[in-house]
Amino acid sequence: MKNIFILILIGLLNCSMALATNSKNCLECHAEWEEEDGPTHLFSKDIHFQKGLGCVECHGGDTEAEDMDGVRSAKNYRGVPKFNEVPNFCARCHSDATYMRQHNPSLPVDQLSKYKTSVHGQRLSKHKDKKVATCISCHTVHQIGDGKLPHSSTHPLNVPETCGKCHSNKDYMAEYGIATNQLDDFKASVHGHALLVNKDLGAPACNDCHSNHGAAPPGVDNLALVCGNCHAIESELFLKSPHMKAYAENDFPMCATCHSNHRIEHPSDKMIGSTEPGICADCHDHDDGTRGSQTADSVRNAINALVAAHEAALTVLKDAQAKGMMTTNEEFLLKEVDQSLIQTRTHIHSFDASVVVPKAEEGIAKADSVKVKSAELIDEYYFRRKGLGGATLVITFLAILLYLRIRRIEKPKG
Ligand code: HEC
Ligand code: HEC
Ligand code: HEC
Ligand code: HEC
Ligand code: HEC
Ligand code: HEC
Ligand code: HEC
Ligand code: HEC
Ligand code: HEC
Structure with a gap:
């Protein structure tokens, strides 16, 4: 296989050496007449080419033939698969465990078995729908990438753009009566911002929620x-919360009920x-019996009380810092209050006051301690200032005494 890879590469680089290799004939002849976006020009970026597979691996044909009639x-x-044959065309290898191993x-x-369960696959097999995605709508042809x-x-x-090219096209999707705002909404969401602007690959793209091949709303x-x-x-707390059962019974879309799905x-x-x-x-309202x-x-x-305690602590801490006091310990403790705030907000997903309130109280106690300790530092600052004032007075007094004493010694007697 490696050899073929090298040989195809040489062929592509227009090496004139006469090499009797798999797909060399196909590549050489096709490269001559194909437009710039033809298969042979795209092919160097294709994972199959990169892993040593050639045109014949997919299309078959006689590699020795001098012309296309011979190949055919x-x-x-x-040949070329019809629209609805594509999944099996690819799956000939991709569903063959022995081959792929x-x-x-x-x-x-x-991929094929999952694809068959997707809305795309279902509509292809049941309705011969030619507008759904097949393997090559998402992976491209001749430029398939890892x-x-x-x-x-x-x-x-x-x-997002790969899915969006159909799903955000109003005319294309019109006959289905489903929304076409998923891409726009996604781009405006925290996830879209994290992924597309901050390039945070930990944030979900469409396939992280819809799965690669199962494309169906979760x-x-x-x-x-x-x-x-x-x-x-959040998920663990939610699953144990009273909402889990209630939402399942009412067919509410779980997390998306409160956060929406695409425009999170x-x-x-608030x-x-x-x-x-x-x-x-x-x-909920106050007399719904829950x-x-x-x-x-x-x-x-x-949470309001924790936020207020945090602010109060921060104000006093900043005052102590402005007076030049050492506040390393207090800053450290305030970080723990930040942490409590994050945890308290996360724990709202228990929807249980007896879980959230103690978390908040823990944070409030720490915030109060930062406030008290910072206030003590400020007191210490004033105490030192008073101390310094007193000491200056005493020293000045002593200096004057000393001065008078020296003058008395120096005065000539009589
Ligand atoms: C001597 C030139 C030549 C060689 C060698 C050649 N092709 Fe072609 N091929 C063509 C031309 C020209 C066309 C398009 C015109 C036509 O249909 O004859 C074509 C069309 C095709 C098509 C489009 C579908 C079809 O059946 O028309 C496929 C797929 C294809 N070639 C694959 C291959 C493969 C695989 C090989 C190597 C085993 C190969 N070709 C070798 C010239 C060639
Ligand atoms: C991974 C499998 C695969 C490989 C490898 C592959 N093809 Fe294809 N090819 C396809 C599929 C699938 C189609 C059908 C595309 C469609 O329906 O739009 C196709 C279509 C074609 C067509 C007709 C439509 C077009 O895009 O012009 C030609 C010609 C062609 N391939 C030539 C080649 C040549 C030449 C090579 C080697 C450089 C090659 N293919 C390698 C899968 C492959
Ligand atoms: C002749 C067998 C064969 C056919 C047909 C074939 N593939 Fe592949 N495909 C492979 C092999 C082999 C690899 C490389 C596996 C490796 O070494 O990582 C691969 C790799 C891939 C990858 C990259 C997987 C990854 O993440 O590493 C994708 C995507 C892919 N193929 C899609 C397709 C699609 C779409 C089709 C149909 C148009 C297709 N393949 C047809 C054999 C085939
Ligand atoms: C709706 C879009 C879509 C369709 C349709 C689709 N794929 Fe994929 N496929 C993806 C995405 C997204 C990934 C994940 C990224 C990656 O690894 O390339 C993926 C991954 C893969 C991989 C890498 C291994 C894996 O399973 O994660 C292979 C191989 C592959 N697809 C082959 C196929 C084949 C064969 C078909 C047709 C039966 C197909 N795909 C249909 C979007 C699609
Ligand atoms: C080639 C165009 C095309 C591409 C590319 C495409 N889709 Fe689709 N998708 C469709 C069509 C058409 C439907 C059928 C709509 C229907 O029946 O409601 C559909 C249906 C769906 C559905 C089910 C909608 C429903 O009715 O509940 C989901 C979910 C979906 N696609 C997600 C995706 C994701 C995720 C991607 C990218 C990984 C993707 N699609 C790529 C055309 C496409
Ligand atoms: C693939 C991982 C992944 C999946 C799946 C995922 N998220 Fe996220 N989510 C993230 C990441 C990463 C961020 C952080 C974005 C940032 O702030 O930079 C985030 C941020 C958020 C935020 C904003 C948090 C904040 O403090 O601003 C909410 C709310 C959220 N996701 C809810 C959801 C919901 C609801 C779902 C399911 C429908 C979901 N997420 C699915 C990774 C994911
Ligand atoms: C954070 C998870 C998440 C991400 C990311 C995501 N979706 Fe969805 N999507 C959902 C959920 C959940 C639903 C089901 C809606 C419901 O029941 O409320 C859905 C529904 C859909 C539907 C059905 C029609 C509709 O709007 O209800 C389509 C189509 C769709 N998504 C496409 C996409 C596309 C395209 C992308 C990428 C641009 C994407 N989704 C990104 C979670 C996600
Ligand atoms: C989409 C509707 C919906 C939203 C939004 C919602 N809830 Fe609920 N909640 C329910 C349903 C339905 C139940 C089950 C009521 C029952 O047992 O009859 C429930 C039950 C509860 C229960 C248990 C009640 C009991 O008496 O056992 C608590 C506590 C609760 N919700 C708190 C909240 C809080 C706090 C919020 C806002 C952060 C909230 N809920 C938002 C629908 C909702
Ligand atoms: C009943 C409404 C409701 C449901 C259901 C819900 N959330 Fe939340 N979620 C909230 C509220 C309210 C906040 C804001 C807390 C705050 O900032 O004070 C929030 C905040 C968040 C945050 C950011 C804060 C944090 O926890 O780090 C994430 C992430 C999040 N939710 C994810 C989820 C996930 C995942 C699910 C499903 C397992 C879910 N939410 C279900 C109401 C809900």
């Missing part, structure tokens, strides 16, 4: 788990509360 007359010539044992061989390579259409930074049952792949604590924003404390703009008010509103208020009050 070979028994193994597969020889090349790359770590590569899954389930998803880790930046030029690949399935690299995380490129996936079902209500697994939605919390999809988000939980990355937001483990940076959340804030979202908690039994009155607008608190989202709890969307479903502890919902009461919990919303207790939790919000606890």
Whole structure:
């Protein structure tokens, strides 16, 4: 295989040496007449080419033939697959575990079976729908990349546009009556910003929530788990919360009920509360017979108190710093208060005041301690200043005494 790779490369570089190699004839002749975006010109960026596979591996044909008629007359010539044949065309190798193991044992061989369960695959097989995505809509043809390579259409930074080329095209999607705002919404979301602006590859692209090949909206049952792949604590708390069962029964889309799915924003404390703009008010009111509103208020009050305690501590700490006091310990402790604040906000997903309030109180106690200790530093500053004033007075007094004494000694007697 390695040899073929090298030989194709040489062929592509227009080496004039006469090499009787797999696909060399195909490449040489095709390169002559193809337009600039033809298969042979794209092919050097294709993972198959890079791993030593040539045109014949996919298209078949007689590699010795001098012209295309000769190529076509070979028994193994597969030609070009029709739209609905593409999945099987690719899966001939990709679903063949024995074959794939020889090349790359770590590569899954389930793409076709997963694709068949997707809305794309279902519509292709049941409705012969030619507008859905097949393997090559997402992976391209002749320039198929490993998803880790930046030029690949399935690299995380490129996936949103790859899906968006159909899903954000209003005319293309019109007949289905589904929304076409997923790409725009995603771009405006915390996730889109993290991925596309900050290039944070830890943030999800479309396929992290929809899966690579299963493309279907994550079902209500697994939605919390999809988000939980990355937001483990929130998900764990949510699954144990009273909302889990209630949302499942009502078919509410779990995390997306409060955060939306594509346009997820940076959340804030304002979202908690039994009155607008608190989202709890969307479903709870004070006389609905549940502890919902009461919990919303207790939790919000606890977080407000922690935020206030944090601010008060910070003000006094800054004052102590401005007076030049050593505040290393207090700064360290304030970082722990920051941590408490993060944890308290995360723990709202228990939707249980008896979980959230103690977390907040822990933070408040630490914040109060920063405030007290910083205030002590300020007292110490004034004490030292007073001390310094007293000492200066005494020294001045002694200096005057000494001066008078010297003058008396120096005065000539009589
Ligand atoms: C001597 C030149 C020449 C060689 C060698 C050649 N091709 Fe072609 N091929 C063409 C031309 C010209 C066309 C398009 C015009 C046509 O249909 O004849 C074409 C078309 C094709 C097509 C489009 C589908 C079809 O059946 O028309 C495929 C696929 C293809 N070639 C694959 C191959 C493969 C694989 C090889 C090597 C085994 C190969 N070609 C060797 C000249 C060649
Ligand atoms: C990984 C499999 C694969 C390899 C390798 C491959 N092709 Fe293709 N090729 C396809 C598929 C799939 C199509 C159908 C594209 C479509 O329906 O739009 C296609 C279409 C074509 C076509 C007709 C449409 C077009 O894009 O012009 C030609 C000609 C062609 N291939 C030539 C080649 C040549 C020459 C090579 C080697 C440089 C090659 N292919 C390597 C999968 C492959
Ligand atoms: C002749 C067998 C064969 C056919 C047909 C084939 N592939 Fe491949 N494909 C391979 C091999 C071998 C690799 C390289 C595996 C390796 O060494 O990493 C590969 C790699 C890939 C990769 C990169 C996987 C990764 O992340 O490393 C993608 C994506 C891919 N193929 C998609 C396709 C698509 C789409 C088609 C159909 C148009 C197709 N393949 C047809 C054999 C094939
Ligand atoms: C809706 C878009 C889409 C369709 C359709 C699609 N893929 Fe993929 N595929 C992806 C994405 C996204 C990835 C993940 C990034 C990567 O590894 O390339 C991926 C990954 C892969 C990989 C790497 C291994 C893996 O499973 O993660 C292979 C091989 C592959 N696809 C082959 C195929 C084949 C064969 C088909 C058709 C049966 C197909 N894909 C259909 C989007 C798609
Ligand atoms: C070639 C165009 C095309 C591409 C590329 C494409 N899709 Fe689709 N997708 C469609 C069409 C058409 C439908 C069918 C719409 C329907 O039946 O509601 C669909 C359906 C879906 C659905 C189901 C929608 C529903 O009705 O519930 C999801 C989810 C989806 N696609 C996600 C993706 C993701 C994620 C990607 C990229 C990895 C992607 N698609 C790439 C065309 C495409
Ligand atoms: C953070 C996870 C996440 C990401 C990232 C994501 N989706 Fe979704 N998507 C969802 C959820 C959840 C639903 C189901 C909606 C519901 O039930 O509320 C959905 C629904 C859909 C649907 C069905 C129609 C609709 O709007 O309800 C399509 C199509 C779709 N997504 C495409 C995309 C595309 C394209 C991207 C990338 C630009 C993307 N999604 C990114 C989670 C995500
Ligand atoms: C692939 C990992 C991944 C998945 C899956 C994921 N997220 Fe995220 N999410 C992130 C990352 C990374 C950030 C941080 C973005 C930043 O602030 O830089 C984030 C940020 C957030 C934020 C904003 C946090 C803040 O403090 O501003 C919310 C809310 C959120 N995600 C909710 C969700 C929901 C709901 C889902 C499921 C529908 C989900 N996420 C799926 C990785 C993920
Ligand atoms: C989308 C609707 C919805 C939203 C938004 C919502 N809840 Fe709920 N909540 C429910 C449902 C439904 C139940 C189950 C009520 C029952 O048991 O009858 C529930 C139950 C609860 C319970 C348990 C009540 C009990 O008496 O056992 C608490 C506590 C709670 N929610 C707090 C909150 C808080 C706090 C918020 C805001 C951060 C909130 N909820 C937002 C729908 C919602
Ligand atoms: C009933 C509404 C509701 C549901 C359901 C919900 N959240 Fe939240 N979430 C909130 C509120 C309110 C905040 C803001 C907390 C704050 O900033 O005070 C938040 C904040 C967040 C944050 C940022 C703060 C942090 O925890 O780091 C993330 C991430 C997050 N949620 C993820 C999720 C995930 C994942 C799920 C599903 C497992 C989920 N949320 C379900 C209401 C909800």
